[in-house]
Amino acid sequence: MRSYSWERCLKPFSQDDLRLIGAGVVLVVVCLVGASQSPALIWGALLFGVSVVSLLLRPYLDRWRLARRLRVEYDADTIRTCSREVVVAAIRWDELDEITVFTSEAGPIGDDSVWLFASPSRSKIILIAGTCPGFPALLEVLQQLADFDNVALLEAMGSTTPGRFVVWRRPRV
Numbered sequence: 001m002r003s004y005s006w007e008r009c010l011k012p013f014s015q016d017d018l019r020l021i022g023a024g025v026v027l028v029v030v031c032l033v034g035a036s037q038s039p040a041l042i043w044g045a046l047l048f049g050v051s052v053v054s055l056l057l058r059p060y061l062d063r064w065r066l067a068r069r070l071r072v073e074y075d076a077d078t079i080r081t082c083s084r085e086v087v088v089a090a091i092r093w094d095e096l097d098e099i100t101v102f103t104s105e106a107g108p109i110g111d112d113s114v115w116l117f118a119s120p121s122r123s124k125i126i127l128i129a130g131t132c133p134g135f136p137a138l139l140e141v142l143q144q145l146a147d148f149d150n151v152a153l154l155e156a157m158g159s160t161t162p163g164r165f166v167v168w169r170r171p172r173v
Contacts, residue, residue: 012059012060013059017055017058020055021052021055021056024048024049024051024052024055025052027044027045027048028045028048028049028052031044031045031048032045069083069084070082070083070088070129070132070133071083071132071133071134072128072132072133072134072135072137072138073134074134074137074138074141076093077092077093078090078091078092078093079091079093079096079117079126079138080126081126081128081132089126090126091117091118091119091124091125091126095119095120095124096117096118096119096170097118097119097120097169097170098116098117098118098166098168098169098170099115099116099117099118099142099166099167099168099169100115100116100118100164100165100166100167101113101114101115101116101130101152101153101156101164101165101167102114102115102116102162102163102164102165103156103159103160103161103162103163103164103165104162105160105161105162112130113129113130113156113157114127114128114129114130115127115128115129115130115135120170142167142168145168146171147168147169147171148167148168149166149167149168150167152165152166152167153165153167
């Protein structure tokens with residue numbers, strides 16, 4: 001079971017963000033209290049409330065938008081990440097030497113697993129978030145690789161702390 005702390009919840013916010021959120025909450029309370037005298041102030045409470053909620057969601061929405069811009073594609077020759085019609089990064093299947101899953105405490109809102117695809121010399125590396133569109137189909141193909149370690153994959157997916165799990169290495173000849 002994951003445990004959440006105030007420090008971890010506040011981490012994505014700058015000091016200015018926290019000041020604005022605090023001021024917004026104070027204004028919501030003032031408007032709600034004042035609404036008993038002047039019912040029109042309920043609109044002020046609503047406006048400030050929406051502003052506070054948007055400030056609270058902004059870091060998560062920014063991360064979500066960025067992740068949605070990228071997608072994973074693959075064919076018989078290559079794994080690639082694309083943004084619109086532009087290939088951002090690619091590695092050929094025959095260059096692939098190791099697949100590693102890195103986990104974090106970012107879930108359930110953030111990406112809590114990032115996959116690293118690396119060549120033997122690490123001259124080519126692709127990082128792909130586990131939530132990236134197209135990744136579930138790629139994962140099915142990865143699991144068909146000889147010596148793919150499904151036990152390590154299950155450990156990675158069950159991890160609630162930062163970790164590194166090698167799920168595949170090219171068999172040495």
